[in-house]
Every structure is written in C-alpha cells, then in structure tokens.
Amino acid sequence: MSRSDRSTRAMHQALPPALREAVDDFAEHLSRVRNRSTHTVRAYVTDLVSLFDHAVRMGCVDLAELDLLVLRSWLARQRTTGAARTSLARRAASARAFSAWAHRAGLLSTDVGAALASPRAHRELPSVLRADQAAALVDGPTRRITPTDPPPTDLPDTHGAPTDPARTGPAGEAAVPLRDRVLLELLYATGVRVSEACGLDVGDVDHGRRVIRVFGKGGRERSVPYGVPAQRALDDWLRQGRPAMVGAHSGDALLLGARGGRLNPTTARQIVGAYAEAAGLPRTSPHGLRHSAATHLLEGGADLRAVQELLGHSSLASTQIYTHVSVERLRAAYRQAHPRA
Template sequence: MAEFGRYLRLERDLSPHTVRAYLGDVNSLLDHLGGRIEVLEIGVLREWLAGQHAAGKARATLARRTACARTFTAYCHRRGWLANDPGLLLGSAKAGRELPAVLDQRQAEAVLGVASAGEPKELRDQAMLELLYATGVRVSELCALDVDDVDRERNVIRVLGKGRKERVVPFGAPALRALDRWCIHGRPLWVRERTGPALFLGVRGGRIDAGTVRRVVHARVAQVDGAPDMGPHGLRHSAATHLLEGGADLRSVQELLGHASLNTTQIYTHVSIERLRAAYRQAHPRA
C-alpha cells in the first residue's frame, strides 16, 4: 500500500484527494481478498464490484473504483506480484451524468450584489465569489492562487489545474474591483509572518481552505430567494452555462474550465437546452 501510494503521488501525479480515495478503494479490495493478493483475478474483481453495487454505492463511486482496480492490477503486474493483469478484462463503469443545478443570470447578479460592509471578511468573501463566477475555476484552484497569479494589466489569473496543467483565465472589471478592495483594504490586516504569498487568507492569516470557501458560497446563495442550494462547483456550472447562453463556443469554454475532454464540457449544452425547454413550456401558448 505504501509503495502504491508513492507511485500514485510521484509517478501518476494524482491529487492528494484522489490518492486518498484510491488507497481507500484498494483497502476495500484487499479486505475482500483476505489480504491474499495472489488470488486477484477477473472473477474476484467483478465479485468485489458486484458487492459494492449491492451495497448501494453510487455509479460515480463504482466508476472510480473500477478505474482504481485497473490502475492497481497494472501496477502489481509491473512489479511482478501478479503473473497477469486481470484489470485489462474489466469493463468500464460509467458514472451517471446528472444535470447540475445552476443559477439563472438574475440569481447570479443577486448573489454577487448582496450588500457587504468594509470588514476584511466581507471584502474577501466578495472577491472570492466574484472570481469564482467570473472565471469558473475549481475551489481547489481558487485556494491555491497566489498574489502574483493575478495579472491586473491583462485581467487574467494563472491557474494550476488538474494534472498540474497551467492555464490562463480572464476575468472582468467587477472581479478586478473586488480583488483590489480585498488586496488593499482587507488582506493586509490579516497578514502574519507565516502568511506567504496566498491570495485569499483565513482569519488567522493562513491560506484559505476549501471548506471555508464552500461555507461562504452556500451562505451567500441562501440569501437569494429561489436560488438552488449550491457550493463553489455550482458557481462553476453557472459560469459555464451563462457563457454558452451568451454565445461562447464550446471549445473556448473547455479551455477556460480546464477540461481535458470536450465531452465533459458538453454537459453544459444540455443544461442550456433544458433551460430553453422550461422557458418554452412556460411561455409558449401551444407548448
């Protein structure tokens, strides 16, 4: 397990969250094997996954565990712990793709237009919300931003995304104004010796964590009547949907969001179509 964990971190360059999930999946598989890796073959893998399905695991979880099993068996085969790689015979379990909840443009304006005082926390929260909606970045990408990642002359931020792939994402004037207010009037009051270059800080001066950002987003969205409950990923969904509704092409949205595959981005076209259908049914006399 220790060697497999090092392989995932150093050679596959997976995120800490994915490494933890994969190691948990392998522990579950090894428990099913009774710790006897030599009995690992395709029938046992299918039996393990069938047990997960019977236990009511979500399709997304089953898809991840299938991918993990294939990665693990390939690793064991390369190390000589298995004579053959049974994962090659394992079919792909596809996660279900539910349409994400999104804000409409009026609700998005209301979320960002909530009046706030000039306290550091309010300045920080407003800057984070503006940037999340303006750029569609992931919450982990937002938390990892440093002060120097913001280019105020070109109105872009430099983001290090999944797989350590760097991309440049533009943002608009409202986000720039909110960032300037935070950086000039808020952030200096929270800076400590150990703060470092982090753009967004917690109240104790350290880099902000994803849990805090999620609480901020949930609380702000809850203040808007009729808005669906959502976290940072909901703002990402909303930004992508509004870009497409405004005429942006799919390839540009893919690049902005940092999706490796265009198929991932295409879900937002379905969101836009569903919203169009809903508006049609409500407004057309012969719908």
C-alpha cells in the same frame, strides 16, 4: 479522523504485508508522479483497501493471485450492499488504474483490470443559477451581507497559526467582506474549482491582461481571464483587505482566512453557502458557481472547446454536459412560452 477513515486504516493494517505495501507504493506513485490531490489519493486508497480486503476473504493473500474474477466479485459485492452506480464506476476505475500501474511496475504479469467493465455512471444535470441569481450572490458582500468565518478551532487555516488580535479588530472585520467579494467574483468570473481559487498566490494574478494562472488537477497549468468586476474586487482586496488580514504565516497566498493563513476550501464553501442563503437563493456551492459560469458562457455563444480550456477539463466529454443544461433550459422556456408546447 472520520469513522470511514478509521475503518479504512484498520483494514489497511490487517492486510498481508505484500498487499499493504502495494497500496502504499501506488499511493506514493499517485501523489509524487501523477501529482494527484490528497483527496484523490485518499479515494484510491480507500477503494484499493476495500478490494484487497475482499480478495483476502476469497483466499487471495498475494498480489500475483489477483485476477479478473476477484475484481468482478468485489464489484458485485459492492452492488449487493447498495453502492450507487457512480460509486461502482469510480471503484472500477480505481481497480483498473491500479492494475495498469502494477503491470507496468512488474507486480502483475498481466493487466487483469483491463477487461473489467463497470456500469455507466448516471450523470445528473448540474444545478445552475440564473444570471440574475448569480449576480445577486456575488453582490452579497457589497450589500454588507457578511457571514463570518467559522471558529478557528473548527477549521484551522493551512498553517494553524494562533489568531492575531490585530486581525480581529475593526480593520480585520472590514476586510472580511472584501475577501468574500473577491472570492465570489473569481469563482463566478473564471469558473475555477474552489481548491484552485484557494491555491492562488498574489503573483498568479496578471492585472494588466486580467488573467489568473491556475494549477489544476494533475498540476496542469492554465490561464483563465476574468472581467472588470472581478478586477475591481481584486484591487480593493489587495489595497485595503489583505493588508489588514495578513500575518506571519500568510506567505504569498492571495485569499486569507481568519488566522492569516491560506483560505481553507471548506471555509470557502461555507462562505458561498452563507451568502446564497442570505440572498434567498437555492442552496449553492462553489461547484454550483462553476456550473453556472460554464452554462452562462455557452448560452452566451462561447465555443465548447474554449469553455473546456477555461474549466481545465482534460476531456471534451466533461464539458459537453453543460450543453445538455442549455438544452433543458431551452425546453423549459419553450414549454412555458409556446402556445402549442
């Protein structure tokens, strides 16, 4: 547990029972009803505990006493302590989401957070690879640039099974680059999130139509196509790689870690970063590959709404940032090539 998590837990335990119960009920609502990820629920809880800790300091010991003044005071305090605009925007969104839920649940007489304004978060243009750089990255395992998994004691697989000696022998070692190759190919070919890639089961792959079934944020299901290189990587992995790494705790997981359990997203991020470094590329993450895939699709003429569907964005505004990337690239090319730029 991180220091931040320990601090949040301590503040949570120090809250008055009514406020503590409200935090717990809202967390359960997010997890079970809204189907939010563990990471998202943790972020909401952290924000709410901070809000209620501030409210108690202002003399608010009951949920009914929560009002707009308390919310604004909390955000103002966050700003004076150096919180970034993006953090302030997220915390305001957390407060509004809780307020709306508490009003619907009858815990608040009015939705006090509805009028809470927040600074517009500054959205930086995502860093993307050129097409040739992305190709060099996904071809890394084929060239036998094979970074190894981190030690199992540092990053246990989902089930925490003991390492099977059979998977650490020559067959298991030969399977690692096949696993890495299919991971990189799928991330770039489909633009899926790293959590979505690691969550894939063998049955989620439709080889005939070259489509994968993905369960994204909020449990929303979508179908995403992939190309011939990814299909070849999948064929090699399923025929030669996965059987060498499969174990008692593998289940239906498509991508496996060193212990034979489902591949951990943190491990997947380290794999991508290691291959990027080995290929002499800028520091790259799975999310960077997602940015790159979206940008290259739009630069190739793909429709914006089609890219929105592929990425699983609930709002078109989330996808439009990639049009900004393309414009910036166009401007860069113009400045470099035009004699009167």
